[in-house]
Amino acid sequence: MAPPFYAIISGVGTGTGSSLARRFAKSYPVVLLSRKPSSYEPVVAEITAAGGTAIGITADASDPVAVDAAFAQIEEKLPGAKLAAAVYNGHAGMSRKPFLELKLEDLETSLGTAANGFFIFAQKTIPLLLSAVSSSPHPPTLLVTGATASVRGSALFSTFAAAKFAQRALAQSLAREFGPKGVHVALAVIDGGIDTPWGKDRVVNGGVEDGKIDPDAIAESYWHLHTQHRSCFTQELDIRPYVEKF
Amino acid sequence: MAPPFYAIISGVGTGTGSSLARRFAKSYPVVLLSRKPSSYEPVVAEITAAGGTAIGITADASDPVAVDAAFAQIEEKLPGAKLAAAVYNGHAGMSRKPFLELKLEDLETSLGTAANGFFIFAQKTIPLLLSAVSSSPHPPTLLVTGATASVRGSALFSTFAAAKFAQRALAQSLAREFGPKGVHVALAVIDGGIDTPWGKDRVVNGGVEDGKIDPDAIAESYWHLHTQHRSCFTQELDIRPYVEKF
Amino acid sequence: MAPPFYAIISGVGTGTGSSLARRFAKSYPVVLLSRKPSSYEPVVAEITAAGGTAIGITADASDPVAVDAAFAQIEEKLPGAKLAAAVYNGHAGMSRKPFLELKLEDLETSLGTAANGFFIFAQKTIPLLLSAVSSSPHPPTLLVTGATASVRGSALFSTFAAAKFAQRALAQSLAREFGPKGVHVALAVIDGGIDTPWGKDRVVNGGVEDGKIDPDAIAESYWHLHTQHRSCFTQELDIRPYVEKF
Amino acid sequence: MAPPFYAIISGVGTGTGSSLARRFAKSYPVVLLSRKPSSYEPVVAEITAAGGTAIGITADASDPVAVDAAFAQIEEKLPGAKLAAAVYNGHAGMSRKPFLELKLEDLETSLGTAANGFFIFAQKTIPLLLSAVSSSPHPPTLLVTGATASVRGSALFSTFAAAKFAQRALAQSLAREFGPKGVHVALAVIDGGIDTPWGKDRVVNGGVEDGKIDPDAIAESYWHLHTQHRSCFTQELDIRPYVEKF
Numbered sequence: 001m002a003p004p005f006y007a008i009i010s011g012v013g014t015g016t017g018s019s020l021a022r023r024f025a026k027s028y029p030v031v032l033l034s035r036k037p038s039s040y041e042p043v044v045a046e047i048t049a050a051g052g053t054a055i056g057i058t059a060d061a062s063d064p065v066a067v068d069a070a071f072a073q074i075e076e077k078l079p080g081a082k083l084a085a086a087v088y089n090g091h092a093g094m095s096r097k098p099f100l101e102l103k104l105e106d107l108e109t110s111l112g113t114a115a116n117g118f119f120i121f122a123q124k125t126i127p128l129l130l131s132a133v134s135s136s137p138h139p140p141t142l143l144v145t146g147a148t149a150s151v152r153g154s155a156l157f158s159t160f161a162a163a164k165f166a167q168r169a170l171a172q173s174l175a176r177e178f179g180p181k182g183v184h185v186a187l188a189v190i191d192g193g194i195d196t197p198w199g200k201d202r203v204v205n206g207g208v209e210d211g212k213i214d215p216d217a218i219a220e221s222y223w224h225l226h227t228q229h230r231s232c233f234t235q236e237l238d239i240r241p242y243v244e245k246f
Numbered sequence: 247m248a249p250p251f252y253a254i255i256s257g258v259g260t261g262t263g264s265s266l267a268r269r270f271a272k273s274y275p276v277v278l279l280s281r282k283p284s285s286y287e288p289v290v291a292e293i294t295a296a297g298g299t300a301i302g303i304t305a306d307a308s309d310p311v312a313v314d315a316a317f318a319q320i321e322e323k324l325p326g327a328k329l330a331a332a333v334y335n336g337h338a339g340m341s342r343k344p345f346l347e348l349k350l351e352d353l354e355t356s357l358g359t360a361a362n363g364f365f366i367f368a369q370k371t372i373p374l375l376l377s378a379v380s381s382s383p384h385p386p387t388l389l390v391t392g393a394t395a396s397v398r399g400s401a402l403f404s405t406f407a408a409a410k411f412a413q414r415a416l417a418q419s420l421a422r423e424f425g426p427k428g429v430h431v432a433l434a435v436i437d438g439g440i441d442t443p444w445g446k447d448r449v450v451n452g453g454v455e456d457g458k459i460d461p462d463a464i465a466e467s468y469w470h471l472h473t474q475h476r477s478c479f480t481q482e483l484d485i486r487p488y489v490e491k492f
Numbered sequence: 493m494a495p496p497f498y499a500i501i502s503g504v505g506t507g508t509g510s511s512l513a514r515r516f517a518k519s520y521p522v523v524l525l526s527r528k529p530s531s532y533e534p535v536v537a538e539i540t541a542a543g544g545t546a547i548g549i550t551a552d553a554s555d556p557v558a559v560d561a562a563f564a565q566i567e568e569k570l571p572g573a574k575l576a577a578a579v580y581n582g583h584a585g586m587s588r589k590p591f592l593e594l595k596l597e598d599l600e601t602s603l604g605t606a607a608n609g610f611f612i613f614a615q616k617t618i619p620l621l622l623s624a625v626s627s628s629p630h631p632p633t634l635l636v637t638g639a640t641a642s643v644r645g646s647a648l649f650s651t652f653a654a655a656k657f658a659q660r661a662l663a664q665s666l667a668r669e670f671g672p673k674g675v676h677v678a679l680a681v682i683d684g685g686i687d688t689p690w691g692k693d694r695v696v697n698g699g700v701e702d703g704k705i706d707p708d709a710i711a712e713s714y715w716h717l718h719t720q721h722r723s724c725f726t727q728e729l730d731i732r733p734y735v736e737k738f
Numbered sequence: 739m740a741p742p743f744y745a746i747i748s749g750v751g752t753g754t755g756s757s758l759a760r761r762f763a764k765s766y767p768v769v770l771l772s773r774k775p776s777s778y779e780p781v782v783a784e785i786t787a788a789g790g791t792a793i794g795i796t797a798d799a800s801d802p803v804a805v806d807a808a809f810a811q812i813e814e815k816l817p818g819a820k821l822a823a824a825v826y827n828g829h830a831g832m833s834r835k836p837f838l839e840l841k842l843e844d845l846e847t848s849l850g851t852a853a854n855g856f857f858i859f860a861q862k863t864i865p866l867l868l869s870a871v872s873s874s875p876h877p878p879t880l881l882v883t884g885a886t887a888s889v890r891g892s893a894l895f896s897t898f899a900a901a902k903f904a905q906r907a908l909a910q911s912l913a914r915e916f917g918p919k920g921v922h923v924a925l926a927v928i929d930g931g932i933d934t935p936w937g938k939d940r941v942v943n944g945g946v947e948d949g950k951i952d953p954d955a956i957a958e959s960y961w962h963l964h965t966q967h968r969s970c971f972t973q974e975l976d977i978r979p980y981v982e983k984f
Contacts, residue, residue, distance in 0.1 A: 064842060098915070099860070099861070099864070099911070099912060099915055099916075100861065100864065100865065102861075104802060104854065104857060104858065107853065107854060107857050108854070111849055111853065111904065115845065115849065115900055115904070116842060116845060116846070119840075119842060119845050119896075119897075119900075120842065122837070123837070123838065123840075126837070126838065127838065139488070149907070152910070153906070153907040153908065153909070153910025153911035153913075153914070154910075154911060154914060155911060155914035155915035156911070156915060157911055158857075158907070158908050158911035158912060158915070159857075159908075161907035161908070161910065161911050162853055162857075162904040162905070162907040162908050162911075163904065164907070165903035165904050165906060165907035166849065166853070166900040166901065166903050166904040166907075167900070168891070168903060169887070169891040169896070169899035169900040169902070169903035169904075170891065170896050170897075170899070170900050171891070172890070172891030172892075172899070173837070173891035173892060173893060173894070173895055173896035173899050173900075174837060174896060175891075176492065176891070176892060176893035177836070177837055177893035177894060177896070178837075179488045179489070179490075180488060180489045182488060184488070192477075195477070210475070210476050210477040211477070212477065213477045213478050214475050214477045214478060216475075217474065217475035217477055217478035218478060220470075220473075220474070220475075220478075221470070221474065221478065221480065224466075224467070224470040227466075228463065228466070228467065229456070229460050229462075229463035229466075230456050230487070230488040231438075231441070231456040231457070231458060231459045231460045231463055231487045231488070232459050232460060232463035232464060232466075232467065232485050232486075232487070233485070233486060233487070233488050234467065234483045234484055234485055235484050235486070235492075236483070236484060237480045237482070237483040237484075238480055238481050238482060238483075239478050239479070239480055240478075240479060240481070241476070241477045241478070241479070242385070242425045242426060242428060242430070242476040242477070242479050243425070243426045244425075246422065246481075310596060344669070345614070345615070345618070345665070345666060345669055345670075346615065346618065346619065348615075350556060350608060350611060350612065353607065353608060353611050354608070357603055357607065357658065361599065361603065361654055361658070362596065362599060362600070365596060365599050365651075365654075366596065368591070369591070369592065369594075372591070372592065373592065395661070398664070399660070399661040399662065399663070399664025399665035399668070400664075400665060400668060401665060401668035401669035402665070402669060403665060404661070404662050404665035404666060404669070405611075405662075407661035407662070407664070407665050408607055408611075408658040408659070408661040408662050408665075409658065410661070411657035411658050411660060411661035412603065412607070412654040412655065412657050412658040412661075413654070414645070414657060415641070415645040415650070415653035415654040415656070415657035415658075416645065416650050416651075416653070416654050417645070418644070418645025418646075418653070419591070419645035419646060419647060419648070419649060419650035419653050419654075420591060420650060421645075422645070422646060422647035423590070423591055423647040423648060423650070424591075631980070668984065671980045671981070671982075672980060672981045674980060676980070684969075687969070702967070702968050702969040703969070704969060705969045705970050706967050706969045706970060708967075709966065709967035709969055709970035710970060712962075712965075712966070712967075712970075713962070713966065713970065713972065716958075716959070716962040719958075720955065720958070720959065721948070721952050721954075721955035721958075722948050722979070722980040723933070723948040723949070723950065723951045723952045723955055723979045723980070724951050724952060724955035724956060724958075724959065724977050724978075724979070725977070725978060725979070725980050726959065726975045726976055726977055727976050727978070727984075728975070728976060729972045729974070729975040729976075730972055730973050730974060730975075731970050731971070731972055732970075732971060732973070733968070733969045733970070733971070734877070734917045734918060734920060734922070734968040734969070734971050735917070735918045736917075738914065738973075
């Protein structure tokens, strides 16, 4: 039997990550990385119950040793499987704070997740994606979740913007380096509040219906990016609710 | 019976426009606008043979009177139908020429298609799209085909870039004005050569396989834009072959 | 005697244009183009009284015939003089209006000034600037006045943005084509209200001191652009009051 | 006697930093920060010989303790002086390397200089600049030296681009936060090779005359930024040789 293909989602909680896991699980076994088992357990259970394959692994994406261990585990659990899609959906610890109240640690924390974590994740996954180029059902894909702060340095968001800008630069450079080798690297600039269970009480866009982004809809766009033909790669797209000011 | 929905594609030849027509025809009756019947006739025949509904109308998109007449014809042929998707895929007469050899007419010709034509098309279609907001299966959508020159003024492409920049500005303004009213306006920046029948002999990206964009793949991305949930609108995306330098 | 150098400012009234005229008149004879003599007469008188040379010419910058006649007049009045700096400061008829209330004429009017007018002006001045490359005290310079709408298509500013985007594309293309030939083409994106005599009553930025841009300060930045060494050309800069939101 | 004003340049060697030091020394005592005394000593000597005041301080800009010590020294040597201009001109260790050959340390090194170093420098200087707002001869200014990689993530420059993007985000956020308080924050995107003593043998732009940027010309543009009126702040400008492709 030909080796199956799998997808990996880093940063799975109850929001976008779990929607991505459910969406990609329709076509692939999915590996879910989170810092805490409680983050991925409900999604793993849900996907399994629906007849899919989901493997949860506990790892801090900004810790290279933990990430190495995670990929060793994947090799054990899905021997011979090739990586078709990798999504870096890490939380970047968005903090809104006057610049003079920030500590250097705040910058390092934001960079650690958005830049260092994505760097580590890309270094582990790109070789795997490259080795799937000739056989994968769709061009092997590395996707990363950006934010408004990926393209705009707003007042009071200096460290978060620094980290998301850095992440965007990495995504662009990787797209230019690995696109010609058949790996699709894309950034989704999420420009709006996401409708997550933990954010139910946060009022966005005046509380209007669909004023927060449906994470299942985000997952559809990521799936579309993954399935784009190699003659037709999108490197960057923005996503926002119809009522969002921009 | 509830009134059906239809899609309209302006600028249908044998390239992107016909792919768009075939793709949208899977879900809607499609209206195809071209300057010459010979441009749309083969696609109309093909869609009809496949069991779909396609109506070809001859009109110059940069001529307001011709566009008015075209919409009057649509009202006759599809009485009561509502507009779900409108695609402006006009050719902008890309000319590569030293600036000092250009005539003012070259600028006017480029603007006429890309800016004036899109303006006229948007003024006709937006009221129709607005009236479909509450009932359309997907958020009513106005899509426009951009180019590298939409975001970059290259040497020797001054008038083409002027026209495509102008078109992009219109798309952005319309997205900001009509998004909150439920109409999805998006621009696809096509950054590469398209694999069309008439351009078979043009060597792009060293002639490598899939070095030209498959127009059917473009159509899939447009269809994805059309089906995005209103909480998750993309305003702009880029599209290019995996081997394209950018 | 070696032929002198002159500067030309298109679009001179009592705002930025007159500040530019005064600033460039410190180093060059200046030619001022306006649609009405009343626009340039006070500035011409002021510069003359201060010992400078200023020539006012009545011309509509979007009319090629009028522009031709203007340059014929310059040749008569400043025989043998070479063009060191040309500034296109045309008013683009900024109109704020819902898209569906606009007429095609509104688009054409905006494009006429910002795109066609700049095109005509560039076609007349670039050959003159090229011929000054080897002798001009500073790299011959073509400057154009942009606006917020040069880089952002806001709701209700669709036609103005279309025109200013088109103008920016032209500036970019010309910079790429003529920079290597020694002509410096630059765009200033003026992102804020300008402190003009006729706009004294318009409250901007809460009426705070210096909340409107001092046109003399704009002129200093244009002069700086003109005097940049050819190894150090700026193609685009933004200008806004310290209190402006952006 | 009113307290004098001074300028500080971080990252002074024989290239842009020394040109900046010489230019700002025409109007202010200047403080030069470098990692090694040999970097600033010749410039300090030159400025002193010309009758100016220059103080060299050895400090690693990415080390908060060293930076604290440097500012304590300044307070001793220029007691009561207020900071009028601060320039962050740190070298970001541009490395061109395939992504899969990079180590996490390469990313951290680039970020350390461009992001962390600028963060530390900004945290030390912004309070000083704020306290000079009401008395400084020009709006107190924080300038930072960017690169092509500030706005473009090229293949093989992933970590350098990540760092320069991050730095640009910080500059943008700080401009938005502190502009309204009277401090001018600006980024110069240096898009080309600089004509430095150590790079004399590097061939750029075919070796054409003025194909490398004259660092004295860069210094003139920084000085212009510093002297802009507060109603007329530039946040970002690009700088490149006339022959540079872009």
